Amino acid sequence: MAQIHLEVVTPTGPVISDDVDIVTAPGVGGEFGVLANHAPFLSTIKTGTLSFKQDKQTKYLMVSGGFSEVSNNQITFLVESAEYGNDIDVDRAMLAKERAEKRLAQAQSQSEKLNRVRAEAALQRALARIRAAELARQ
Amino acid sequence: MPGLKDVKDKIEGVSKTSQITKAMNMVASAKLRGAQEKMESFRPYSEKFAEAMKDLSGGMKDSNLPLMEVREVKSVEIVVVTSDRGLCGSFNAHIITTVTKLMWQYESEGKKVSFVTVGNKAKQGLKKTGKIRASYGDIMGTFQMFNAREISQGVIANFVSGKSDQVDLVYGKFHSVAVQKPEVEELLPIKPVEKEGGAEQSKAGVSGAYLYEPEPDEIMEVLLPLYVNVEVYHAMIEVGASEHAARMTAMDNATNACKDIIADLTQLYNKARQSAITGELMDIVGGAEALKG
Structure with a gap:
């Protein structure tokens, strides 16, 4: 399956930078999913749960406000904070x-x-x- | 010639001072490492942010977002970021001097000036001007984003309500461990970033091809305050690193000065001791001569 490069960056450093299958994010206008080769896209992010699928495993991140940008098969989240569900x-x-x-x-x-x-x-x-x-x- | 004991006490005192300055130097260098790490980890965020701003703001020239509104400048607000504590050489003094000069310049142009001080030293240094609108202290050590948010929210509210028409940011930029210089940046109104190649390319380029959710204007409404936030946070991190670097240098100088003083005093001590011994010998010899007589 084609993959998309996911990057989550916070002021205290990058949280993840990896190729994943699908990303689901809490947009201001509602949740949205992004697959590989998505069209260039920009959206603001509200506090919520971000999930992504990798090797048939779904992982969850808590993110708080920011925005995301999709371009060149890469999705970048710029958020104020991000934590893995397991670490919470x-x-x-x-x-x-x-x-x-x-x-x-x-x-x-x-x-x-x-x-x-x-x-x-x-x-x-x-x-x-x-x-x-x-x-x-x- | 001072007494032997006085000199000895002084040597002891100075060597104790040098112990303290040496310890402070080591503490500062450890903290500098932490602050530099913070700067490093913040860099990807700010770079990505700048990129996105560039993509977006190119197509935003004729929008009427409150934070991009250019008005005739009647009053200027200066956000001054310094350290909370002293003993770091002329680092804070330089910033205050820069700010004061800036204030004179604006006032000679007939503009009103107000200050927002971040860090205790800025507050102390500018108190006598009586122009401080808000001050934030004891927050430099923590490097928390929400501190920056509080400051930027206040600044934004003041700008949007029309009480200030321009906001400058002055902070101590970290160039290297040896060099930190006051830096003046214009914070508000936010200027659209000109793209290389002019407007035509920007229209055909990335910003035109993006899908937006919600509308670009609404995204900008979220992004611009965040941008101010990021800038203020950036200034705070820079000052954090600069402060420790400046303190390191200052304390290193102090330790060296202590060494010099100790060397001088030791010489003085030895001379005093020598002359005391010579004096005693003279007495003995003189006494023996007298007895012989």
């Missing part, structure tokens, strides 16, 4: 989720818009982590 500490993510929920509940008034946005982002990240970890375990 679920207990910590659960704690983070609870914390974010609590903060979100506290920051409902209009004056605390910034805090609310932050708490929401934190919650999204925690949920994405938990989901990536769960998927990786299956």
